Amino acid sequence: MKTAASPAFQDQGNSSVHSIPRSPRLLETLLANLDGVVYRSRDDERWTIEFVSEGCLELTGYLPEDLLLNQRLSFADLIHPDDREMVRAHVAQCVAARRRIDVEYRISRADGETRWVWARGVGIYGAGGKVEALEGFMQDVTERKEAAQALQEAERRYRSIFENAIEGVFQTTPDGTYIAVNPALARIYGYRSPEDLIVSLRDIRHQLYVEPERRNEFMRLMEERGQVSNFESRVYRRDGDIIWISENARAVCDEAGNLVCYEGTVEAITERKLYEAEMRHQATHDALTGLPNRNMLHDHLQRAINNARQKGGLTAVAFVDLDQFKFINDSLGHQVGDELLKTVAQRLQSCLRDSDMVARQGGDEFVLVLQNQTGGEAGIAEVMQRILAAVSRPWQAGDREFHITSSIGVSRYPTDGKDVETLLKSADSAMYRAKEQGRNNFQFFAPWMDSQVSNRLEMLISLRRALDQQEFKLFYQPKLSLKDGSIIGAEALIRWESPEQGMISPDRFIPFAEEAGLIVPIGEWVLRTACRQNKAWQDAGLPPVPVAVNLSPRQMNPALPDFVADVLAQSGLAAAWLELEITENVVMKDAEKTVAALHALKRLGLQISVDDFGTGYSSLSYLRRFPVDALKIDKSFVRDIARDADSAAIVKAVISLAHILNLRVIAEGVEDEEQHAFLKENGCDEVQGYYFGKPMTAADFTRRLGEEAGRLGEAR
Incomplete structure (x- = not known):
C-alpha cells in the first residue's frame, strides 16, 4: 500500500503511556481492519490527499494511490457534484470555529x-x-441512510393516506373518547x-350512537373477538341528522x-342502506x-286462505282490468298511461278496508284480496259496485277529460278454488x-267459464301464424352516448302487425307467448333478424x-350459447356488434346455471347487459359474479329523478357503484331535458x-344512421 507518512499517526514521545514499541506494520494493520477510511488531506482547493488507508478501495472503488496527491482524481472530485458546495461550506465553518x-x-x-458516507x-x-x-475518518452509511429515508417515506405515505383517505380513520380510548381522527371522519360526522x-365528541356511546346499545354490542364483540367487521349502526351528525355507518375496527x-386503544375505519353507507331498502321494497311492491x-300478492293470498281454512269466513279474489287503457297509453304516451295507473x-285503495x-x-291489471267478507255474495257485490264507480270517475289528462271503466272477475274461497293459483285463474x-x-x-266465476280457454287457444294459433x-x-x-x-347502439324491439287487429304492442302478446312457450321461437326470430339487419347496415x-x-x-338454457354462435356465423356479424339483454330477475333466479350460460356467451365475444335493473331483488356486489358489461336503470327510477329525492339517490348510487365494478350504465325511458341533464351530470354512460x-x-x-355518418364526416 502506498501511503504518505503523517505526523498525526506517528509516535509523539517516549512517555510511559507509549512505552510499548510501535511499528509501522502494526499501524497499517489496524488501519486496514477499520470499517471505513482514514485520511489526511491538505486544506487546498482540491483537498489533496496525503494519506489514505486501505479501506479506500472497498468504499470508493479506487486504489489508495489513485487519490494520493491527486494522481487519478482528487478528494473533492470524489464527492457527489450536488453535495460539494455543502461539504466545503461545512468544513470551512468547522475549521474557522475550531x-x-x-x-x-x-x-x-x-x-x-452513489454511496452515502459519514x-x-x-x-x-x-x-x-x-x-x-x-485529518479524519469516513464510513459508509448508505444502508442506514436508505433505511431512514424509507422510514420517512413510509411515514409520509401513511400520513398522506390518513389525511386523504375517503373512509374515516380513527383511534379511540376504550372508555369512548377519540385520540386521533382523519379529515374524512370529521366530514362524515359533520365537524369542521x-x-x-x-374536542366536541367526548362520549361516543351517548353523543354518537342513535341506539346506545350498539356501542355496548361493539364493546362486547371487541372483548370476545378483538375486532369488528362491517359493524353497521345509525349515528348522529353534529347537526343532528341521522346517517348510517359501517365500522371495521380492532383492539390494539x-x-x-394490555388494551391500549381501538383503531379502525368508518364508511358512510346511508345511500347504500336507502338503496337496499328500496330494493327490498321493489321485491314486494310495484315500482x-x-x-x-305479484310476489307479495301470492304470499298475502296464501295467508288469507290459511286463515279462512282455520277460522272460517268468506275470502274473495277480484281481478280488475282497465277497459280503455291501451287506447290512452298508445295515444297519449306512456307517461300519461303511468299517471292513470x-x-x-x-x-x-280508497274502496277497501285495512x-x-x-x-x-x-x-293494467289489478288484483284485490277481500278477507272475512260479511253478507255473502251481496256484500262482495256491494264492494265491486263501489269499485266500478270509483274507477269510472272522470279523469283529467292535461286539458282533456277521460272516463275510463273497468271489468272485474271475482272468485271465492273455497267455492271456486282452494289454492292461490286456482283462485287467481x-x-x-x-x-x-x-x-x-x-x-x-x-x-x-262459474265453472262453465273455463271454456274461455278456447279464446286463449285462438291466440296461440294466431301467434303461430304470425311466425309462419x-x-x-x-x-x-x-x-346515445x-x-x-x-349514436352508439340500438335496441331491437318486436311488434306484431296483425291483419285483423293492426299493430299490437309486445305488452299484449309477450306475456301469453311466455306462458304458452312460444317465446323461444319468437326470440330466435328476433335474434336472427337483428343480426342480419345489423350486418346489412355495416x-x-x-x-x-x-x-x-x-x-x-x-331462452336461458344450456343450448343458448351454441345457438347464438350459429346465428352469428350465418349472418356474418362479428360478436362484438351484438349485445344480449337479460332481466335482473333472470340473473337472480338460478344463479349457478345462469352464470355458466353467461360465461359461455361472453367467450363468443359479445356484450351482456342487465335490463330493468332495480325492479327485482339483487345487489351490485352479487352481480360481480356475473360476466356482464352494463346495467340498464329501469325507467321507473328515471321517470322521477328530477322531482323525487329518493329516485335521484338510487340512480346516483347505481351509477357510482356500477362504475366501481367497471360496468357501463344505460338509462332507459328518458323523456325530457331535466332527466337528460341529471343523468349527464351524474356520469351515466x-x-x-x-x-x-x-x-x-x-x-x-x-x-338515422346515415345522418349520423354525415355528421361525423363534417366533424372530421
Whole structure:
C-alpha cells in the first residue's frame, strides 16, 4: 500500500503511556481492519490527499494511490457534484470555529454507484494557528441512510393516506373518547376539522350512537373477538341528522397484552342502506304505483286462505282490468298511461278496508284480496259496485277529460278454488266474461267459464301464424352516448302487425307467448333478424353499432350459447356488434346455471347487459359474479329523478357503484331535458328514450344512421 507518512499517526514521545514499541506494520494493520477510511488531506482547493488507508478501495472503488496527491482524481472530485458546495461550506465553518467536522454526504464510486458516507475529522493547525491539514475518518452509511429515508417515506405515505383517505380513520380510548381522527371522519360526522371532532365528541356511546346499545354490542364483540367487521349502526351528525355507518375496527394492545386503544375505519353507507331498502321494497311492491306486486300478492293470498281454512269466513279474489287503457297509453304516451295507473291504484285503495289488499298484477291489471267478507255474495257485490264507480270517475289528462271503466272477475274461497293459483285463474276467467258482457261490470266465476280457454287457444294459433307468415316486425330504438350525443347502439324491439287487429304492442302478446312457450321461437326470430339487419347496415358502409336483443327467461338454457354462435356465423356479424339483454330477475333466479350460460356467451365475444335493473331483488356486489358489461336503470327510477329525492339517490348510487365494478350504465325511458341533464351530470354512460328517438322501422333507423355518418364526416 502506498501511503504518505503523517505526523498525526506517528509516535509523539517516549512517555510511559507509549512505552510499548510501535511499528509501522502494526499501524497499517489496524488501519486496514477499520470499517471505513482514514485520511489526511491538505486544506487546498482540491483537498489533496496525503494519506489514505486501505479501506479506500472497498468504499470508493479506487486504489489508495489513485487519490494520493491527486494522481487519478482528487478528494473533492470524489464527492457527489450536488453535495460539494455543502461539504466545503461545512468544513470551512468547522475549521474557522475550531470545531470537529461531522457531516454526511454522497460520493461517486469508480463503478458509477452513489454511496452515502459519514465523515468525521479535525483541522490540524500550525504554531501560528494556520490550518495545515485535515485529518479524519469516513464510513459508509448508505444502508442506514436508505433505511431512514424509507422510514420517512413510509411515514409520509401513511400520513398522506390518513389525511386523504375517503373512509374515516380513527383511534379511540376504550372508555369512548377519540385520540386521533382523519379529515374524512370529521366530514362524515359533520365537524369542521379533526380537532373540532376530538374536542366536541367526548362520549361516543351517548353523543354518537342513535341506539346506545350498539356501542355496548361493539364493546362486547371487541372483548370476545378483538375486532369488528362491517359493524353497521345509525349515528348522529353534529347537526343532528341521522346517517348510517359501517365500522371495521380492532383492539390494539401493548407488549404486555394490555388494551391500549381501538383503531379502525368508518364508511358512510346511508345511500347504500336507502338503496337496499328500496330494493327490498321493489321485491314486494310495484315500482310505479307502490302497490304490492305479484310476489307479495301470492304470499298475502296464501295467508288469507290459511286463515279462512282455520277460522272460517268468506275470502274473495277480484281481478280488475282497465277497459280503455291501451287506447290512452298508445295515444297519449306512456307517461300519461303511468299517471292513470297511479290514479286507479289510489281509487282502488280508497274502496277497501285495512285488512284487504290491492296489488298490481302487471300492465293494467289489478288484483284485490277481500278477507272475512260479511253478507255473502251481496256484500262482495256491494264492494265491486263501489269499485266500478270509483274507477269510472272522470279523469283529467292535461286539458282533456277521460272516463275510463273497468271489468272485474271475482272468485271465492273455497267455492271456486282452494289454492292461490286456482283462485287467481278463476277470477281471471270471470274477468274475461265481464269484458264479453260489454265491460264496466263484474262477474262471479262459474265453472262453465273455463271454456274461455278456447279464446286463449285462438291466440296461440294466431301467434303461430304470425311466425309462419312473417307478421312480426322489428323496430329499433337508438342508444346515445351522454359524452358526445352520438349514436352508439340500438335496441331491437318486436311488434306484431296483425291483419285483423293492426299493430299490437309486445305488452299484449309477450306475456301469453311466455306462458304458452312460444317465446323461444319468437326470440330466435328476433335474434336472427337483428343480426342480419345489423350486418346489412355495416355492409352498406354505415357506422357500425351494437344492436341489443332481449332474452326471455325461457331462452336461458344450456343450448343458448351454441345457438347464438350459429346465428352469428350465418349472418356474418362479428360478436362484438351484438349485445344480449337479460332481466335482473333472470340473473337472480338460478344463479349457478345462469352464470355458466353467461360465461359461455361472453367467450363468443359479445356484450351482456342487465335490463330493468332495480325492479327485482339483487345487489351490485352479487352481480360481480356475473360476466356482464352494463346495467340498464329501469325507467321507473328515471321517470322521477328530477322531482323525487329518493329516485335521484338510487340512480346516483347505481351509477357510482356500477362504475366501481367497471360496468357501463344505460338509462332507459328518458323523456325530457331535466332527466337528460341529471343523468349527464351524474356520469351515466348511455341513454335511450322518446327524448332521443322512438322505436323506428329498419328503414327509418337506416336513415338515422346515415345522418349520423354525415355528421361525423363534417366533424372530421
